[in-house]
Amino acid sequence: MKNYLLYFVLIGSLFTSCNTSNQSQKDLTQISTDFNFDWQFQLIDTTGHTAEWKDVRLPHDWSVEASFDSINGEGATGYLPGGTGLYKKTFPLQLKPDEKAYVLFDGVYNNSEVILNGEKVGFHPYGYSPFYFDISSYLKSEKDSNLIEIKVDRTRYADSRWYTGSGIYRDVKLLVKNKLHIPIWGVFVNTPIIDDNRAEVSVSVEIENDFSKDKKVDVRTEIYNEDGKKVSDKTINLAILGNENSQEQLSLTIEKPNLWKVDNPYLYKAVTSVVEDGKIIDQEVTVFGVRSIRFDANEGFFLNGENMKIKGVCLHHDGGMVGAAVPDDVWRRRLTKLKKAGCNAIRISHNPGSEAFLNLCDEMGFLVQDEFFDEWDNPKDKRKNMNEQSVDYVTRGYTEHFQEWAEKDLKNTILAHRNHPSIIQWSIGNEIEWTYPRNADATGFFNNMGWQGNYFFSEPPFTPEQIKEQLKTLPKEKYDIGKTAQKLAKWTKELDTTRYVTANCILPSASHLSGYTDALDVVGYSYRRVIYDYGHKNYPNKVIMGTENLPQWHEWKAVMERPFISGLFLWTGIDYMGESNGGWPKKGTNSGLLNSAGFEKTSYHMMKTLWNDTPHLYITTQSLDKSIYKLNNSGEPVEKKKDAWKEALWFWHDTNEYWNYKANEPTVVEVYSNCDEVELFLNDTSLGRKKLDDFADHIYKWSVPFAEGQLKAEGYIEEKKVDAIVEIKTAKEPASIQLSVGKTELRANAYDAAHIIAQIVDKEGNPVRHLNSEITFTIKGDVKLLGVDNGSERNVQDFQSNKIVTDQGRALLIVQSNLKADNVTISATSEGLKTGEVTLKIIPADK
Numbered sequence: 001m002k003n004y005l006l007y008f009v010l011i012g013s014l015f016t017s018c019n020t021s022n023q024s025q026k027d028l029t030q031i032s033t034d035f036n037f038d039w040q041f042q043l044i045d046t047t048g049h050t051a052e053w054k055d056v057r058l059p060h061d062w063s064v065e066a067s068f069d070s071i072n073g074e075g076a077t078g079y080l081p082g083g084t085g086l087y088k089k090t091f092p093l094q095l096k097p098d099e100k101a102y103v104l105f106d107g108v109y110n111n112s113e114v115i116l117n118g119e120k121v122g123f124h125p126y127g128y129s130p131f132y133f134d135i136s137s138y139l140k141s142e143k144d145s146n147l148i149e150i151k152v153d154r155t156r157y158a159d160s161r162w163y164t165g166s167g168i169y170r171d172v173k174l175l176v177k178n179k180l181h182i183p184i185w186g187v188f189v190n191t192p193i194i195d196d197n198r199a200e201v202s203v204s205v206e207i208e209n210d211f212s213k214d215k216k217v218d219v220r221t222e223i224y225n226e227d228g229k230k231v232s233d234k235t236i237n238l239a240i241l242g243n244e245n246s247q248e249q250l251s252l253t254i255e256k257p258n259l260w261k262v263d264n265p266y267l268y269k270a271v272t273s274v275v276e277d278g279k280i281i282d283q284e285v286t287v288f289g290v291r292s293i294r295f296d297a298n299e300g301f302f303l304n305g306e307n308m309k310i311k312g313v314c315l316h317h318d319g320g321m322v323g324a325a326v327p328d329d330v331w332r333r334r335l336t337k338l339k340k341a342g343c344n345a346i347r348i349s350h351n352p353g354s355e356a357f358l359n360l361c362d363e364m365g366f367l368v369q370d371e372f373f374d375e376w377d378n379p380k381d382k383r384k385n386m387n388e389q390s391v392d393y394v395t396r397g398y399t400e401h402f403q404e405w406a407e408k409d410l411k412n413t414i415l416a417h418r419n420h421p422s423i424i425q426w427s428i429g430n431e432i433e434w435t436y437p438r439n440a441d442a443t444g445f446f447n448n449m450g451w452q453g454n455y456f457f458s459e460p461p462f463t464p465e466q467i468k469e470q471l472k473t474l475p476k477e478k479y480d481i482g483k484t485a486q487k488l489a490k491w492t493k494e495l496d497t498t499r500y501v502t503a504n505c506i507l508p509s510a511s512h513l514s515g516y517t518d519a520l521d522v523v524g525y526s527y528r529r530v531i532y533d534y535g536h537k538n539y540p541n542k543v544i545m546g547t548e549n550l551p552q553w554h555e556w557k558a559v560m561e562r563p564f565i566s567g568l569f570l571w572t573g574i575d576y577m578g579e580s581n582g583g584w585p586k587k588g589t590n591s592g593l594l595n596s597a598g599f600e601k602t603s604y605h606m607m608k609t610l611w612n613d614t615p616h617l618y619i620t621t622q623s624l625d626k627s628i629y630k631l632n633n634s635g636e637p638v639e640k641k642k643d644a645w646k647e648a649l650w651f652w653h654d655t656n657e658y659w660n661y662k663a664n665e666p667t668v669v670e671v672y673s674n675c676d677e678v679e680l681f682l683n684d685t686s687l688g689r690k691k692l693d694d695f696a697d698h699i700y701k702w703s704v705p706f707a708e709g710q711l712k713a714e715g716y717i718e719e720k721k722v723d724a725i726v727e728i729k730t731a732k733e734p735a736s737i738q739l740s741v742g743k744t745e746l747r748a749n750a751y752d753a754a755h756i757i758a759q760i761v762d763k764e765g766n767p768v769r770h771l772n773s774e775i776t777f778t779i780k781g782d783v784k785l786l787g788v789d790n791g792s793e794r795n796v797q798d799f800q801s802n803k804i805v806t807d808q809g810r811a812l813l814i815v816q817s818n819l820k821a822d823n824v825t826i827s828a829t830s831e832g833l834k835t836g837e838v839t840l841k842i843i844p845a846d847k
Helices: 002-010 328-340 355-364 399-417 437-443 464-473 481-495 529-538 553-560 602-611
Strands: 031-034 039-044 054-056 083-091 099-105 112-116 119-124 131-134 146-154 172-178 187-194 198-209 215-224 230-240 244-255 268-276 279-288 293-296 300-303 306-308 310-315 345-348 367-371 423-430 500-505 522-526 543-548 567-570 617-623 629-631 637-639 666-673 677-682 685-691 700-705 710-717 720-729 736-741 745-747 753-761 774-780 783-789 803-805 810-817 822-830 833-843
Touching: 119 131, 172 279, 187 268, 187 279, 198 215, 198 230, 198 268, 215 244, 230 244, 293 543, 310 367, 328 355, 328 753, 345 567, 355 367, 355 399, 399 423, 399 481, 423 481, 423 522, 437 464, 481 500, 500 543, 522 529, 529 543, 529 553, 553 567, 553 602, 602 617, 602 666, 617 710, 617 720, 637 700, 666 677, 666 710, 677 700, 685 700, 736 822, 745 810, 753 774, 753 822, 753 833, 774 783, 774 810, 783 803, 803 810, 810 822
Parallel strands: 310 345, 310 567, 345 367, 367 423, 423 500, 500 522, 522 543, 543 567, 736 833, 745 833
Antiparallel strands: 031 172, 039 054, 039 083, 083 146, 099 131, 099 172, 112 119, 112 146, 187 198, 198 244, 215 230, 215 268, 268 279, 293 300, 300 306, 617 666, 629 637, 666 700, 677 685, 677 710, 710 720, 736 753, 753 810, 774 803, 774 822, 783 810, 822 833
8 A cells, every 4th residue: 555645645735855946836747656556466477377476576586586597498598497477456546637647667578569448548668768758648537536557478488598587676756747847867967067166067967848728838847956056046937838839948057066076976856847837837856966087099088187997897687596587675785795896887787777776786886887778779698698599589689670779779678777876878779790691701700711719819810901892792681780880870870979888899800890880989899909009009099998808817917917908897797697608507607797696706705906096805715626726836826828818708717715625635726815915824824925917817826735724814015014814714513594684674675685695604603514514594573585596606595595505605685575564583493503594673764
């Protein structure tokens, strides 16, 4: 009943966190209500079995609720099922003669059909773009409840190259507006002129008059700072004809503005009101930031006039055990960890992000590349990442709809997202070149019998002149990649010229000559750092940067050595489900700095040492025979293959976070640090002090015969010992389960979530990371169990369970509040181990 209560509270007024001017009396007939509650759901699986109706609240992903299936599933989408989902809910709404109603979906995966009171309202195929429908004419005129039904056709369960989720997995809103109103996404705020003393704020406002008669109104924008103080306002008078739209421009000034920065993401609110006869009849609140961006072909990226490197990661949209329906608190925990590693940018791969995710990026200070499409005119092979190998119903993806829907989906995304200060780039596509074979052939990498080399680390075998000639002579295809790119870029710039248009180019040597990069302001190179110099030399006026990069030191080294490279986006920031062709039980891709449970991996600590000035040390170990090292004549660890680090790919070499081996077993101890020197100790005996400059791969290494006890590393910068010290100890027999929780207080709003980490420890409290056990969680109190995970990409245990076999002796449980205040106790048990316990307090939502 939460949404119904909210509905009655909001009738006649718009709830907003801003105080508006008292010059006009509020008389809003507008409502903007959370439409996520009180739904019912029914699943028809791919075998035709129809499940019983059940109560759900949105966002909801039905695929993640199922068991992993190696027979009927598909590795491309994580071995989880699709099917057909039916959603329904009833709601009271009776419009007044001067009102209109809309239902707004932030994302439904996919092929969704909306039905209201038995009549089809509309269809939307794309699973990632926001969309809305005017439902005014479908509502009942009497006071009976209205029935809305959503049919989601996800029978094409392998229609993507990563885990998509299924269902209404993003937020839904019900909006009621006056017939004279600001349309959905009808306000655009940007800051074209900024200096130390003032910022010019340009507010573009669309006004729609759905009355048949002409109207005279005032359009007013008021700007408030984070303290709620009004810092600027502007009003214009408008006469608008009946059944017409009007586009108005308001120019305001903020004196001594606080700039939006990655380390201080200051946000303002613009409150835009439509005032008729002294009464506010419509109002929109727009959060924005005052900031400037610039990319330069020689000097790289500038934020607010300051040259800086983009330290980015790519992210898919799943949140591990919660699937695609990711609570804000899950993203906040993950993004906080990435921020601590020094990450300042996110590439949303390979689809538009959610409104909730972008809000977090605004708030937390992440630069964002928002990407539109993974497919254009031609389909990809969902199982093998390249051009389609075979035609299969279950792999039919967005290409089926691209010609008809691309413009609407692209423009909907821009209109919905363009006020986010975090967004600095619109990406029109990802690795599209594979699907236009003549572009691959023209490079000379492929179908060239005389070429011997490694695609990732070899320069193009053909010169630009040779590639140009190939593109002239190779047979033309039905669609031209350059023409499509230029069409997408044109649509983008029709709505927003304040950001840069880019794309992730997997074959840039050909794309520079095919017309593709002519459409781009910034040319993104995918795994082609080896041709940064080639690109800059041959196309000196083009801005180029890394937009998909290996999470390795050699990638960052290439950026730091080249001022003209703005930065990069590592693949990936977090492990994700899918892209696991025939890899069972490997259900996902483990290229992330964090694993699927959000636990830090070795690569995380490497990047933290590269992206931060604050001293950091981290120890890993491995037996010599399982390591990538051998001992040289001096007994020092060196790579088995000389300089292998220069060509390391996505997956970090095998390391352990423990110190448990056989007595005297030869081991290699690695220390990751940004300190000039590091000294390693075993049981307080120094094993030597070494200099970072002596390790080209940026990893300190020692050969250490195993002995029980403590490994400790101490760092030095300019000969001075730093405060950062790291140690690991030999773990004894497992004794108990230690539970820890990120936050112990949740609001009873059905959105807040808590992460409970279970770690097996010995009797002294040392983590036991080399042994695993099954853990059972018991929850006493009113919270919703969202799932369990151990973070391993090979974990195919059910997420929707209270039992889990640990990985590295640890596991994660996520719970979410309901609508009731309560005290909650969570315990974890395992045979032979002392029980762990934590408590949560669920407080009233309004506190």
